[in-house]
Each structure stands twice: as structure tokens, then as C-alpha cells.
Amino acid sequence: MIQALRQTGWMIVRQLRNLAREPIWIVMMIVQPIVWLVLYGQLFSRVGPLRGGANSYIEFLAPGIICMNSFFGGSWAGMAMIMDLDRHVVDRFLAAPASRFAIILSQVVRAGITAVLQALLLLVLGLALGVRVHGGALGWLVVFLAAALLAMAFAGLSHGIALLVRTQASMIAAANFIGLPLMFISSILIPPSTMPHWIEVASKFNPVNWGVQAARNAVLTGGHWGSTGGYLLLLLAAAAVTSLFATWCFRAYQRSI
Amino acid sequence: MDAIVAEELRKRYKTVQALDGVSFSVREGEVFGLLGPNGAGKSTAVRSLATLTRPDSGSATVAGEDVLRHPNRVRSKIGYVAQDSGVDWEATARENLLLQGRIHAMAGKPLKMRVDELLELVGLADAADRVARGYSGGMKRRLDIAIGLVHRPSVLFLDEPTTGLDPEARAAMWIEVERLAQQESLTILLTTHYLEEADRLAERVAIVSRGTVVVEGTPTELKANLRGELVTVELADGNNHIEAALEVLTIVEGATDVASEGRQLRARVPNGAQAIPVILSALEEQGFPVGSVTTAKPSLDDVYLHYTGRDFASEDQEGKS
Numbered sequence: 001m002i003q004a005l006r007q008t009g010w011m012i013v014r015q016l017r018n019l020a021r022e023p024i025w026i027v028m029m030i031v032q033p034i035v036w037l038v039l040y041g042q043l044f045s046r047v048g049p050l051r052g053g054a055n056s057y058i059e060f061l062a063p064g065i066i067c068m069n070s071f072f073g074g075s076w077a078g079m080a081m082i083m084d085l086d087r088h089v090v091d092r093f094l095a096a097p098a099s100r101f102a103i104i105l106s107q108v109v110r111a112g113i114t115a116v117l118q119a120l121l122l123l124v125l126g127l128a129l130g131v132r133v134h135g136g137a138l139g140w141l142v143v144f145l146a147a148a149l150l151a152m153a154f155a156g157l158s159h160g161i162a163l164l165v166r167t168q169a170s171m172i173a174a175a176n177f178i179g180l181p182l183m184f185i186s187s188i189l190i191p192p193s194t195m196p197h198w199i200e201v202a203s204k205f206n207p208v209n210w211g212v213q214a215a216r217n218a219v220l221t222g223g224h225w226g227s228t229g230g231y232l233l234l235l236l237a238a239a240a241v242t243s244l245f246a247t248w249c250f251r252a253y254q255r256s257i
Numbered sequence: 258m259d260a261i262v263a264e265e266l267r268k269r270y271k272t273v274q275a276l277d278g279v280s281f282s283v284r285e286g287e288v289f290g291l292l293g294p295n296g297a298g299k300s301t302a303v304r305s306l307a308t309l310t311r312p313d314s315g316s317a318t319v320a321g322e323d324v325l326r327h328p329n330r331v332r333s334k335i336g337y338v339a340q341d342s343g344v345d346w347e348a349t350a351r352e353n354l355l356l357q358g359r360i361h362a363m364a365g366k367p368l369k370m371r372v373d374e375l376l377e378l379v380g381l382a383d384a385a386d387r388v389a390r391g392y393s394g395g396m397k398r399r400l401d402i403a404i405g406l407v408h409r410p411s412v413l414f415l416d417e418p419t420t421g422l423d424p425e426a427r428a429a430m431w432i433e434v435e436r437l438a439q440q441e442s443l444t445i446l447l448t449t450h451y452l453e454e455a456d457r458l459a460e461r462v463a464i465v466s467r468g469t470v471v472v473e474g475t476p477t478e479l480k481a482n483l484r485g486e487l488v489t490v491e492l493a494d495g496n497n498h499i500e501a502a503l504e505v506l507t508i509v510e511g512a513t514d515v516a517s518e519g520r521q522l523r524a525r526v527p528n529g530a531q532a533i534p535v536i537l538s539a540l541e542e543q544g545f546p547v548g549s550v551t552t553a554k555p556s557l558d559d560v561y562l563h564y565t566g567r568d569f570a571s572e573d574q575e576g577k578s
Contacts, residue, residue, distance in 0.1 A: 003362055010359045018347035021388065092343030092404065095307045097332040098360045256270075257310050 004099035011106030015080065016113070033069045033118050034125060037062065040189060041129070052191030054220050055130070062126040063143060063215035064188035069122065070115035070147040071182070071208050074154025075175045077111040078162030082171050085162070085253075094254065104246045108155045108239065115151035116144050135222035142218035142228055149235035150211035156242025163249035166256075182208045187216070207238050258321065260285045260412050260444035266305055266315035267468075275301040276312060277468030283446055283461075285411075288438045290459030291448040292557065294569060296576025298468040299448035300340055303416045306446070307337040320411045320444075333361060336405030340416040340448075342397045343404065346390040350381045350400050353389065354407055361408035375403040378440075379433070395426030399433065406437075413437070415447040419454060427454075434458055450573055452557040464561055466572070471564040476557060483555040483563055485513075486529035488536060490522045493546040502545045509536055514563055518571070520548075525559070 019025060041058040044050050054060035084090045093103055123133065123143060133139040161174045185202045186209040192200045203209040214231040217224045261283035268276040275298045283289040291299045305312045306319055308328035317324040320334040345353050354372040358364075363371065376382045379399040389397060398418065405413055418434065419427040435458065438445055449455050455462045456476050463473040472479060492502060499517050506515050506524050509532060514525040526532035529552030540547055553559075561569040 006362075007360055010356055014345070014348065014352070014356055017352070018345070021347055087346060088339055088341045088343040089345050091309060091339050091341075092337070092357070093360060095309050095332060095335070095337035095339075096357065096360045096408075097329050097362075254310050257304060 004102045007099055007102040008106045008109070011102060012109055012113075015106060015110045019110075019114075029114065029118065030121060033065065033122050036069065037065045037122055037125060037129075040065065044189065049194055050190050052187075052193070052216075052220070055132070058126065058129050059131045059220065060191070060216070061189070062122060062129075062131045063146075063219045064186075064212050066119045066122050066143060066147050067150055067186075067208060067211040067215055068183060068188045069118050070151040070211065071154045072179055073115050073118070074111050074151035075158050075179045077107060077151070077155035078158030078160075078171055078175070079168070080107055080110075081159050081162035082166065082168050085166055090253075091257070094250070100250045101243070101247045103250075104156065104159055104243050107159055108152045108243050108246075111155035112148035112152040115147040119144055119147035131219065133219050133222075135218040138225075139218035139222050142232070143215045145232055146211040146215040146218075146235065149232060149239055150208065153207055153235055153238035153242050156239055156244075156246050160242065160246035160249040163246065163253045166253070182206055185209070187212050207235060210234050210238075258285060259283060259318075260287075261289070261306060261317070261319050261446060263302065263306060263317045264315055266302060266312045266317060268301055268305065268310070268312045274468050276305070276315075278315070279465070279468065279470055281463040281470050281473055283444055285444055286442060287460045288434070288445045288447065288458055290455035290462040291446065291465055292450070292452065292455040292459075292462045292561075293448075293465035294450055294573035294576045297450075297465045297572075299450075299465050300416055302465070303337075303414050303446065303448055307335060307414050308332055309337070333408065334411050336408070336410040336413040338401045338405040338413070338415050338418065340420060342401050344389045344392070344397050344400050347388060349386050349388055350376060350392075350403075351385045353400060353404055357404045358407045363408060371407060371409075375406060378406075379403045393426075395422055395429060398422060398426070398430065402433065402437075410443070412444045412446065415445060417448055417450070419449070419451065431457060452561070452569065456557055462557070464557075464564060466561070466565045466567070472560070479557065479560045480555040483525065483559055485511075485525045485527045486552045486554060487514075487559050488524050488526055488529055488532060488550065488552050490524075490536065490540070490550045491548040492520045492522065492540075493548040498545070501543070502540060505539050505543050505545065506536065509539065516562075516566070518568060523562075525563070 041061050045057045051057050052060050135142060162171055165171055165174060185199055185206050187203060192203065210231040214228045217228045259282045264280050266276045266279040279302050291302060293299050304310045306317055306324060308324055308331050319331045322330040324331050351372060354375060355368065358368040358371065376385045379402060381396060381400060384396065389400065419430045422430060437443060447458060461475050463470045502522055503515055503517055506512055506522055511527045512524040516523050533550060537547060558569050
């Protein structure tokens with residue numbers, strides 16, 4: 001167990017170090033969320049009902065974009081596994097006494113760390129654009145937790161899919177197939193009150209929306225801590241379930257080789 | 258004690274019976290070659306023994322541990338160098354080795370020293386802190402071997418160690434493997450589809466064909482068992498009665514393993530120098546003009562032909578497609 005956690009730690013080091021060596025990736029990681037926040041912020045800025053009680057649309061939008069960014073990042077995280085499969089790094093770990101769970105957990109945590117860094121960036125940018133975090137320090141913490149857990153939950157799923165499909169093309173198709181519908185069945189861009197009834201109902205079962213609700217409570221109201229905690233717990237459970245699923249998917253992969 | 262014992266390993270992928278009852282054993286400290294054409298099942302056998310995949314049935318022990326019951330114990334005692342490099346391209350050679358050592362629960366100074374030692378051993382000391390993306394194929398391959406050795410395993414699996422290397426890098430790799438066989442008290446199981454590689458490196462070989470071991474022994478034994486030389490006759494152009502020409506060959510005294518491929522006729526005879534005039538005159542008499550004729554001492558190629566009834570090179574091509 002302790003050995004598995006050590007392995008997880010060293011594998012996280014490997015991934016962060018490798019990412020730090022990809023300057024283009026770092027630029028994309030910084031620029032993309034900013035583009036989303038500014039673009040969507042401008043697009044809907046004049047539509048009053050969309051503010052959902054916030055001072056400005058950008059204040060309403062910021063926690064949504066943070067969550068969108070997190071779960072997109074998580075959905076695509078499995079590409080790293082595809083790369084490691086293609087380069088046979090995974091085989092090398094599997095023929096050594098590497099914990100399967102450590103291999104997955106390291107990737108999932110890496111996705112979480114990335115999401116938190118991007119959330120920090122977006123919140124700071126948001127402050128400059130007039131966003132106020134009404135939940136204070138606890139509010140910031142909740143936003144980071146929501147971002148991390150959301151990314152981790154989807155990273156687990158993404159890695160499971162990666163181990164099942166094992167090709168880039170299928171992985172891209174799967175990430176789009178899951179990602180885009182979940183984005184629109186959520187209150188990332190608009191408040192639940194303005195949604196068609198069926199979407200509003202469906203969104204309650206959407207993990208993306210759990211994250212959005214938690215982050216938005218923290219930014220806009222700084223209240224409802226009970227339901228906020230509930231959402232975070234749900235996300236934690238989702239992250240655990242998807243990570244275990246991905247670990248289990250090693251069986252399918254190992255049968256195929 | 259045997260370092261590796263494989264008994265009746267079977268594994269089926271959807272439409273292919275990759276292993277069809279593979280059995281062989283490898284003695285401690287020896288270099289053992291699994292020789293066979295592409296698609297014969299060598300890699301699947303190695304992957305099963307290295308605990309990377311599970312055979313459908315059969316049993317195996319590696320370094321005294323049961324592969325199916327205690328895979329993790331096996332993993333800590335083996336080094337597995339896959340056919341395809343497992344090098345992390347974004348990391349340096351040193352980083353690759355350190356991570357592998359840490360996966361094997363090594364740490365601190367002993368690990369650092371071991372890594373330095375290995376970098377020296379495989380000749381990567383100068384490139385140790387460069388990212389592996391820029392390495393040549395031969396360098397990546399040598400790093401792969403170092404990765405497989407970091408925890409001082411007692412059994413090393415080398416799956417096609419020289420496939421994809423240019424002739425120079427291949428020759429260097431052969432020297433490398435020979436050195437390993439002496440320096441570290443290692444049992445090495447290597448697979449290859451190069452006959453000369455098995456002949457040069459392996460103390461004993463098992464010839465694998467279509468998922469089973471057809472014969473096992475030292476290269477010298479296997480060749481000696483064939484007794485005799487291979488005579489290859491190429492018929493002159495415009496001759497299409499191969500079957501009839503083969504008939505002629507079978508009448509030659511002492512000829513065995515008579516076979517044909519295209520316009521080539523082959524037969525094994527006790528003594529080539531004596532048999533050639535007989536064969537030539539018999540063929541001429543029956544109206545088969547001969548283009549060329551050669552004799553050769555037995556090679557592992559002939560061993561393969563003898564035990565499988567198939568030509569190694571053409572089987573190898575088939576396996577690739």
C-alpha cells in the first residue's frame with residue numbers, strides 16, 4: 001500500500017516533468033481557458049436573465065468555465081495513456097511490480113493538479129474582470145476542490161476508455177461524444193431557471209453540474225455550504241468509482257496483448 | 258534448478274491460436290533462444306512468462322515462482338525487454354532508469370549508484386541527461402536493456418533484441434548480450450527470427466512454429482542430428498515438370514527431405530560431393546536441364562525445414578503479412 005503510494009508519487013513527478021517539457025502544451029493550457037472565459041463572457045454579456053442573480057454575467061460564468069475546463073481536461077486525460085500504450089511504457093510498468101492502481105491514480109491526480117492550476121488562473125483573471133468570490137477563503141477552496149474532483153472523476157473514466165479502445169481516433173471520438181452533451185446539459189453557460197424543463201431535470205444527474213453548482217455557490221452566494229459539501233462528496237465518489245473502473249480495465253488490456 | 262519452465266502453454270486470440278501447447282525449460286545461467294518465424298508465438302510465450310498476459314491454460318515457473326499464482330513475485334525477479342521499446346521519450350536515460358528502480362522499491366544512494374553503473378555498462382553515460390526522444394534506435398534499445406536490469410533480476414527476457422536495428426547496431430547488440438551473459442549471473446531468454454542470431458548467442462534453442470516447440474537442443478546438436486548436406490538444384494528455365502523432377506531425386510540413394518519450391522529442388526544427402534554427379538546425370542537423363550546446383554552444411558535454417566517441412570524465410574514473410 002505504502003509502496004503503491006510511493007509509486008504514484010514518482011509517476012506524478014514523471015508526468016508533471018514531461019508536461020513541463022512541452023512548451024506548446026503549457027501555452028495551450030493557459031490560453032484556452034482564458035479564451036473561453038472572455039469569449040463566452042462577451043457573447044452573453046447583454047442577456048440579463050442569464051446572470052442568475054450575479055452582479056455580472058462574467059461573475060456567473062467564471063465558476064462555470066472553471067468547471068468546463070476541468071471536465072474537458074479530465075475527459076482528454078486518457079490521451080496520455082494512449083501515448084504510453086503506443087510507446088509501450090505501460091507494458092514496461094506492468095511487467096515490473098508496479099501497482100495498477102498507482103498507474104491510474106498518478107494520471108488522475110495529474111489531471112486534478114492541472115485543473116486546479118487552471119482554476120487559479122481563471123479566478124485571478126476573473127478578479128480583474130470584476131468577479132468577487134463571496135464565499136471568501138472557503139469559497140476559493142471549494143472552487144479548487146470542485147475543479148480537481150471534476151477533472152479526476154472524468155480522468156478516471158477517460159483512462160478506462162483509453163485502456164479499452166487503445167487508439168487515438170477512438171479516444172477522440174469518445175471524449176467528444178461524452179464531453180459536449182454533458183456540457184450543454186449543465187448550467188455552465190446559463191442558470192437552471194432558463195433551461196427547458198427536461199434539461200433542468202437531466203442536469204441534476206450530470207456530474208459536471210455537481211461541480212458547477214458547488215463552485216457557483218462558493219463564488220456567487222458564499223452560502224448553501226451543506227449542499228455544496230454534498231456535491232463535492234458526490235464528485236469524490238465519482239472519482240473513486242471511475243478510477244477503480246480504469247484500474248479494472250487493465251484486465252481487458254492485458255487479455256488483448 | 259531450471260530458471261524457466263513452461264508447460265503446455267496455450268493462448269488463443271480471437272481467431273489465432275498463438276500458443277498451442279508450448280513447453281520448454283531453461284537452465285539457470287544459460288542463454289536460451291526461442292527461434293521461429295514472425296507469428297510463430299514467441300512473443301506471446303515471453304509475454305506470458307513475463308506476467309504481462311495470462312495464458313488460457315498451462316503452467317509456468319520463472320525464477321522459482323509460479324507465473325499464474327504469484328505474478329508480482331515473478332515481476333520483481335525478472336527484467337522484461339519488449340520487442341517494442343518501452344523508453345519514455347520525454348525523459349532522459351537517467352530519469353527512465355531512476356523511475357524503473359523506484360517501481361522496484363529501490364531508493365537513495367544504492368539506486369543512484371546502480372543507475373550510474375548501468376549507464377556505463379550500456380554505453381549511455383555521455384547521453385544520460387539528454388531526453389531520449391533524440392536517441393538512435395540502437396541507443397533506445399540499449400536503454401531498454403538497462404531498464405530491464407536496474408533491479409538486478411535473475412532472469413532477463415529479450416524479445417527480438419535486434420529487430421529494426423541496422424547491421425552495425427545489431428553486431429554491437431550481440432556483443433552486448435554476450436557480455437551480459439558473462440558479467441551478470443543472469444539467465445537470458447531471447448527470442449529471434451534471425452537464425453544466425455540464435456546460432457551465435459544461444460547456448461540452447463527451441464524452435465517454435467505455429468504455437469508449438471518443434472525441437473529443443475544446442476545449435477550444434479540440432480545441426481548434427483540432420484546428418485548430411487543440403488543439395489539445392491535450380492532447374493533451367495522453361496521447365497514445368499517439377500513433380501517429375503522430384504521423383505528423380507527421390508531415387509538417388511540416401512536422399513531424404515526431398516522438397517521443392519518454385520523451380521528449386523532440395524534434398525538432404527549423406528555426402529554432397531558424391532551425390533551431385535549422380536543427381537545431375539539422373540536429371541539430365543530424364544530431360545531436366547539444370548541451371549545451378551549448390552551444397553551446404555546444415556544450418557539452423559535446415560533444422561527448421563527438417564522439423565517443420567517449411568522454409569523459414571517464406572514462413573517469416575507470411576507471418577508478417
